[in-house]
Amino acid sequence: MVDEIRQALRSQQSDEQRERRQKLVDDRRGASVSAKEFEPVAVEEFEAFLKDIKAQRNNKLYFRKMKNSLALGGDYISRFLRTNGALEQLLSITLRSTESSCQLEALSCLTNIACGDHKATYRVLRSAGPYLITFLNGTNPFLQEQAAWCLTNIAKDCDECRSLLRCHGASHAFIKALKSVYPQVVDMAVLAVQAYAQSPSHIIQDLVARDMLKQLLPLFDRDSAKPDFIGQLGWITFYAYSNASVQVEDMDCTARLCHTVANKMIHCSLASQENSVALSSLLACLATWSSRWCELAGELARMPGMVAALGRLLEAPYLHLRREALWLTHCLSGFLTQHNLADISAAISGIVPLLTPGADYINEVLQLLQGISTNLPAFRQSLAGSTAILAQLQQMTPEHVGECQKLHAILAQP
Known part of the structure; x- marks a missing residue:
């Protein structure tokens, strides 16, 4: 069966080229397809529609309608799965x-079914998992991209699905796809790896052992990289380093990644609103490295533009970015004692919304402020001298006495 697939894959690209040539001819003739032909089938008619699947095996428009119907999820997917032989016929085609x-x-169509509930996703995995990996390992970029998308949906489901994907050879296939010369394949492979690397730890360890981190380095600097792509790379990197069970032995690669991510974070901080989807994971990576390795923390603290970037992010339009910037400031605070903290001090008022009484994260923020104030007396003085911080302290009601006492103790440090 696998040999048949490989043989078919070798002819795919010539088929696609023939199709593109035919499309150019059709366009010149003014050929068009009615939009109605691509509309989803009414849900009550869907099971009857599926009875023609074998007869329509060479009708692209038929499968386009099926795909658009399955994209609506819910009843369409459940009706498809309870139609006898439908999944087997779809896989055969x-x-x-x-x-x-x-x-x-x-x-x-398989990709859309895999986006359903766990039962639907698991059936696609059990039926098509090895073939999806074979497609991803192939040479047709269109099938590679779609296979990676389907595998992404499967990997997002649960640990059991991710572990079974690993047994099918997903780790090797994903790393290979990251090296593809086709940008669309790389984009989807990164999304798939982000879903696949969430857990359990043996999966991320397997990826690290296959030199995944080295493959990420050039992707961070890709000219066409958009914020969401950078964010996905950041989360993959974070999963590798934040898991205590994962051993990363290549410290040279780690240092290079750290500097690459830091430079990217500093650049993204210049437009924090547009780059917020990237900044969150980049800050998490830098904080993780800084807390694990003092040498890297010292190098980050000395990087040109780091203090200015932290100052900008403490006033970012999104509060989660301010918290993450505060976390990184805390991790670097022991190495910032000899630096000019004017940019951070000027952004003190940006911390005020993080001190909202009763907020879920206020105790975490107070703990970070405590650590920064201990290591950086200049920061504590700016904090104590901020009228906005003092006003926030006065607004804390008796029901938040514990939070009030913690903040007062921070401001009163000698």
């Missing part, structure tokens, strides 16, 4: 169709 466009649309 995905593997053996002589029409590459039908093959791609059928694979898209």
Whole structure:
């Protein structure tokens, strides 16, 4: 079966090129397809629609309608799965169709089914898992991208699904896809790895052992990298270093990653609102490295632009970025004693919203402020001299006496 797939994959690219040439001819003739032909099937008619799946195996428009229907989830997916033989027929078309466009649309249908509940996702994994890995290991970028998308949906489901994917060879396939010359394959592979690397620890250890971290380095500096792509890379990196069970032995690679991420964070901080999706994971990575390795913390503290970036982020438009910037400031505070903290001191008022009485995170914020104030007397003086901070202290009611006492103790430190 696998040999059949490999043989089919070798002919896929020529098929796609033939299709593109035909499309150019059709466009010149003014050919068009009615939008109605792509509309989803009414849910009450969907099971009857599925009875034609075998007869329509070479009809791209049929599978396009199926894909659009399954994209609506819910009843469509459940009706599909309870239709006898539907999943088996769809898988057969995905593997053996002589029409590459039908093959791609059928694979898209599997992707949408895998986005359903756990039962639906698990059925796709059990039925199609090894074949999805084979497609991802292939040479057709269209099928690779779609297979990676389907694998992403599966990996997002649960630890059991992720562990089973590993047994099918997902780790090797994902690392290989990260090296692809096709940007769309790399983009989807990064999304898949982010979902796959969440847990359990043996999966991220397997990825690290396969030199995943080295493959991430050039991707951070890719010219076309958008904030969401950078954010995904950041979370993958964070999963590798924040898990105490994962051993990362290549400290040279770690140091290079640390400096690359720091430079990217400093650059992104110049437009924190537009780059918020990237900044959250970048800050988490830097804080994790700083708390684990003093040498890296010292190097980060000395980086040009680091203090200015922290100051900007303490006044970021999103409070979660302010908390994460405060976390990184805390991790670096022991190495900032000889630095000019004017940029951070000027942003003290940005901390005020983080001190909202009764907020879920206020005790965490107070703990961070305590540590920073202990290591940086200049910061504590700026904190104590801030009228906005003092006003916030006065607004704390008796029901928040514990929080009030902690903040007062921080401000009263000698």
